Amino acid sequence: MYYTKGPVVIFGVLLPLFLFLAFCIGRNLSSEFLIAGLVSITVFFSSTSVSPAVAPWEGQMRTLERIISCPVDVKTIILGDVLASMAFGFIISIAPLLIGVGIKTFPTNVPVLLGGMAISAFCFSSLGSLISAYPSNLPSTIMMISSLVRFPLVFLSGIFIPVFKLPLWGKALAYASPLTYFTDIARYSYGLKPALPLHVDFAVLILYSILFFALAVKLHEKAILVRIF
Amino acid sequence: MRAIEAENLKKRFGSVEALKGITFHVKRGEVFGYLGMNGAGKTTTVRILTGIVKPDSGCARVMGFDVSEDTLRAKEVIGVLPEVSNAYPDLTAWQNVMFTAELYGMSKREAEKRAEELLREFGIYDRRNSRVRGFSKGMKQRLMFCMALISDPEVIFLDEPTSGLDVLSARMIREKVLELAKSGKTIFLTSHNMNEVNLLCDRVAIINRGKIVVIDTPGNIRARVGGSVALEIRFDRAVELPAEFRSKKVGDKYVVYTTDVHEAFCSVADFARGAGVKVLEVNTRSPTLEDAFLSVLGVVN
Ligand SMILES: Nc1ncnc2c1ncn2[C@@H]1O[C@H](COP(=O)(O)OP(=O)(O)O)[C@@H](O)[C@H]1O
Numbered sequence: 001m002y003y004t005k006g007p008v009v010i011f012g013v014l015l016p017l018f019l020f021l022a023f024c025i026g027r028n029l030s031s032e033f034l035i036a037g038l039v040s041i042t043v044f045f046s047s048t049s050v051s052p053a054v055a056p057w058e059g060q061m062r063t064l065e066r067i068i069s070c071p072v073d074v075k076t077i078i079l080g081d082v083l084a085s086m087a088f089g090f091i092i093s094i095a096p097l098l099i100g101v102g103i104k105t106f107p108t109n110v111p112v113l114l115g116g117m118a119i120s121a122f123c124f125s126s127l128g129s130l131i132s133a134y135p136s137n138l139p140s141t142i143m144m145i146s147s148l149v150r151f152p153l154v155f156l157s158g159i160f161i162p163v164f165k166l167p168l169w170g171k172a173l174a175y176a177s178p179l180t181y182f183t184d185i186a187r188y189s190y191g192l193k194p195a196l197p198l199h200v201d202f203a204v205l206i207l208y209s210i211l212f213f214a215l216a217v218k219l220h221e222k223a224i225l226v227r228i229f
Numbered sequence: 230m231r232a233i234e235a236e237n238l239k240k241r242f243g244s245v246e247a248l249k250g251i252t253f254h255v256k257r258g259e260v261f262g263y264l265g266m267n268g269a270g271k272t273t274t275v276r277i278l279t280g281i282v283k284p285d286s287g288c289a290r291v292m293g294f295d296v297s298e299d300t301l302r303a304k305e306v307i308g309v310l311p312e313v314s315n316a317y318p319d320l321t322a323w324q325n326v327m328f329t330a331e332l333y334g335m336s337k338r339e340a341e342k343r344a345e346e347l348l349r350e351f352g353i354y355d356r357r358n359s360r361v362r363g364f365s366k367g368m369k370q371r372l373m374f375c376m377a378l379i380s381d382p383e384v385i386f387l388d389e390p391t392s393g394l395d396v397l398s399a400r401m402i403r404e405k406v407l408e409l410a411k412s413g414k415t416i417f418l419t420s421h422n423m424n425e426v427n428l429l430c431d432r433v434a435i436i437n438r439g440k441i442v443v444i445d446t447p448g449n450i451r452a453r454v455g456g457s458v459a460l461e462i463r464f465d466r467a468v469e470l471p472a473e474f475r476s477k478k479v480g481d482k483y484v485v486y487t488t489d490v491h492e493a494f495c496s497v498a499d500f501a502r503g504a505g506v507k508v509l510e511v512n513t514r515s516p517t518l519e520d521a522f523l524s525v526l527g528v529v530n
Pocket residue numbers: 225226228229242243245246247265266267268269270271272273274
């Protein structure tokens with residue numbers, strides 16, 4: 001399950017870039033802060049771009065029934081989608097790192113950054129897959145739902161506004177968002193002061209990954225019936 | 230040993246009772262036809278037997294594996310050609326077949342050998358490196374058949390494999406079915422084409438609105454129409470044949486089923502004289518499976 005299609009590229013690559021440029025222009029921010037933010041937003045958008053699209057496409061192209069007739073279970077299929085989406089997210093996210101290198105902004109802790117990117121890419125892909133369990137074969141419907149989920153998360157996850165500056169309700173929401181924890185890891189990796197201890201960030205991301213993935217499998221098992229009809 | 234066992238399968242989709250208790254057995258090496266009109270429940274049955282849909286109640290086994298509990302094992306021994314399904318349009322024919330082989334856990338060597346054999350047999354080997362996007366419907370279906378056979382399955386499910394195909398592809402698929410049957414494979418074939426099941430199947434089940442009406446050999450089902458002869462009559466205008474004739478109207482003709490041609494012929498003549506209609510044409514022929522199908526569905530008065 002290895003495709004990159006038009007809408008995926010637009011939503012996954014160009015959008016975060018524009019969003020981010022719009023945000024930085026006319027502000028006086030440190031390059032570390034910028035690159036850390038850019039990495040977060042790119043990982044998030046790129047890894048949530050492929051996985052939501054796969055299921056409705058498979059349904060619409062009617063390749064789904066062929067696949068589920070083979071001796072593989074839904075878990076394996078979803079895992080395949082998620083891993084493909086994760087790989088896509090991870091590779092795309094190398095770009096902001098290179099931009100960082102270009103403007104002489106280097107991460108101080110590479111293993112933590114890459115580890116964080118990998119686990120978050122998996123976590124966000126699973127989230128994407130979970131979103132696509134909505135039983136519709138119209139890619140546009142799923143894309144719309146996924147945008148509805150993704151944009152608020154970006155604004156709430158401390159990329160643009162640090163979490164400690166948010167009002168109480170905003171903080172509550174921010175801590176419910178998995179992206180907050182990766183943003184924290186990215187900050188840390190670029191030598192900035194993190195809001196939470198590192199192991200908490202990782203633990204939460206892993207928990208969310210398991211939760212999203214398990215839920216995605218459960219819901220997809222149900223959704224398949226509607227998709228093949 | 231039985232290849233397929235279905236015991237009292239029931240399935241409901243919302244308010245639609247798609248299957249109302251389906252029971253049948255298919256022996257190893259048998260070609261089993263599953264005949265019914267659109268919406269009768271054929272595809273739902275196939276999906277349950279291939280482990281894609283869970284029945285609400287009842288159970289099904291394929292080669293002894295319970296399809297609900299031992300789903301993966303059951304799927305390993307079967308090959309499926311779904312009714313409406315596609316290969317990946319952006320992959321080539323070869324890539325599609327190899328991808329399927331991978332899902333069946335075949336080794337690359339084995340898969341390549343088998344893929345080449347199958348693609349050659351189905352006449353698409355020359356096009357193996359073209360994307361499926363440009364294939365005709367018939368070619369796509371032949372490719373799907375290759376994909377269904379890649380793992381050399383013991384039991385093969387074909388859901389309306391020839392419907393809407395060009396004559397050549399349809400014939401190729403039918404010939405392949407006979408060939409597979411000869412080599413001892415079990416085949417479950419759904420169709421609404423009487424001719425097809427008559428040609429291919431050892432036994433046929435007729436399903437109507439989620440219930441099996443009859444299971445028998447094509448020959449016996451034909452014989453069920455009652456008489457061994459069908460009398461086709463054309464009058465000069467539309468008439469209402471009395472109920473004592475076992476008859477049905479087909480186009481502008483009336484078909485009367487009888488065991489005694491003389492008796493039936495004279496009665497029809499008497500009727501025509503009495504009603505003042507003219508007989509324009511009379512033919513006798515043996516009843517077809519289609520006659521039988523309509524007859525068991527209660528279309529014959
Ligand atoms: N996934 C589904 N959701 C809702 N209704 C369905 C679904 N699959 C089949 N049905 C309904 O069940 C009945 C039997 O359908 P099906 O098994 O596809 O018939 P056939 O293959 O004989 O044409 C139909 O009335 C159909 O509308």
